[in-house]
Amino acid sequence: MTVEWAQVDTARRRTVSYMTERPPRRRLSREARQAQLVAVAERLFAERGFEGTSIEDIAREAGVSRTIVYAHYATKDDIFVACVRQARAELEDRVREPEILIEAGADARTVITRAGEVFFGILERDPHRWMVLFNPSTALSPELNARLTELREQTITRIAGMVRNLGSFDDERSLAFAYAISGVGEQLGRWWLTRPDIPRSTVVAYYRDFITPGLDLR
Known part of the structure; x- marks a missing residue:
C-alpha cells in the first residue's frame, strides 16, 4: 500500500470510527417538538411580524425541515394561533391574582395595581410573547382574525367579571369597561416599549391612576 493510499485508508477509518462513536441524535417527543417550534416562531413573529415570517424561516431557525414543521402545524396560521x-x-393564569384580591374584599386601587403588575410584568419579562399577543398584523386573514378574536374575548370576559364584582355594575357597563381597560393596557404597553428606561412601577402607577377613578363611580 502506498503512503497516499495509507493516508486515505487511515482517514476513512477515523471517519467510520467517529460516525460509530457519535451518539445518535435524540428524537424529541411530539410535545417537546411543538414547544420548540412555538418558542422559535414566537420570537420570529415578534421580531419580523406575521407577514415577515415564513414556515421556512421557522424550520431554519429550529434546525429542522419544513416537513417536520408541517407535521405539527398545517399552516402558518396554525402555529401563530399556537403562539x-x-x-x-399565561395571562389567564396570572389574572387569577387580582381575582383573589377581589374575593378577599380589596378595593379597586389595590386590584388594579396588582393587575397592572401582572400585565406589565409579562411585557418586561418576555416582550416577544407580549408583542405576539398585542401587536397584531394588518396582514392577517379574516379566518385567522376570527380565531384570535375568540381567544381575546375569553380574556375580556374575565376582566368584565372582575369589573362587575368591583363596582356592582350591570353587564353592559362591565363589558364596556373591560374593553376600555384592555385597550389602555395595550396602548400603554406599546408606549412603554419605546421608553424602556421608565421603571415598571411608574407604568403601573399610570395605569392604576387612569383606570381606578372610573371603577370608583357609583
Missing part, C-alpha cells in the same frame, strides 16, 4: 394560545394561557 397566541400559549401567551394567553
Whole structure:
C-alpha cells in the first residue's frame, strides 16, 4: 500500500470510527417538538411580524425541515394561533391574582395595581410573547382574525367579571369597561416599549391612576 493510499485508508477509518462513536441524535417527543417550534416562531413573529415570517424561516431557525414543521402545524396560521394560545394561557393564569384580591374584599386601587403588575410584568419579562399577543398584523386573514378574536374575548370576559364584582355594575357597563381597560393596557404597553428606561412601577402607577377613578363611580 502506498503512503497516499495509507493516508486515505487511515482517514476513512477515523471517519467510520467517529460516525460509530457519535451518539445518535435524540428524537424529541411530539410535545417537546411543538414547544420548540412555538418558542422559535414566537420570537420570529415578534421580531419580523406575521407577514415577515415564513414556515421556512421557522424550520431554519429550529434546525429542522419544513416537513417536520408541517407535521405539527398545517399552516402558518396554525402555529401563530399556537403562539397566541400559549401567551394567553399565561395571562389567564396570572389574572387569577387580582381575582383573589377581589374575593378577599380589596378595593379597586389595590386590584388594579396588582393587575397592572401582572400585565406589565409579562411585557418586561418576555416582550416577544407580549408583542405576539398585542401587536397584531394588518396582514392577517379574516379566518385567522376570527380565531384570535375568540381567544381575546375569553380574556375580556374575565376582566368584565372582575369589573362587575368591583363596582356592582350591570353587564353592559362591565363589558364596556373591560374593553376600555384592555385597550389602555395595550396602548400603554406599546408606549412603554419605546421608553424602556421608565421603571415598571411608574407604568403601573399610570395605569392604576387612569383606570381606578372610573371603577370608583357609583
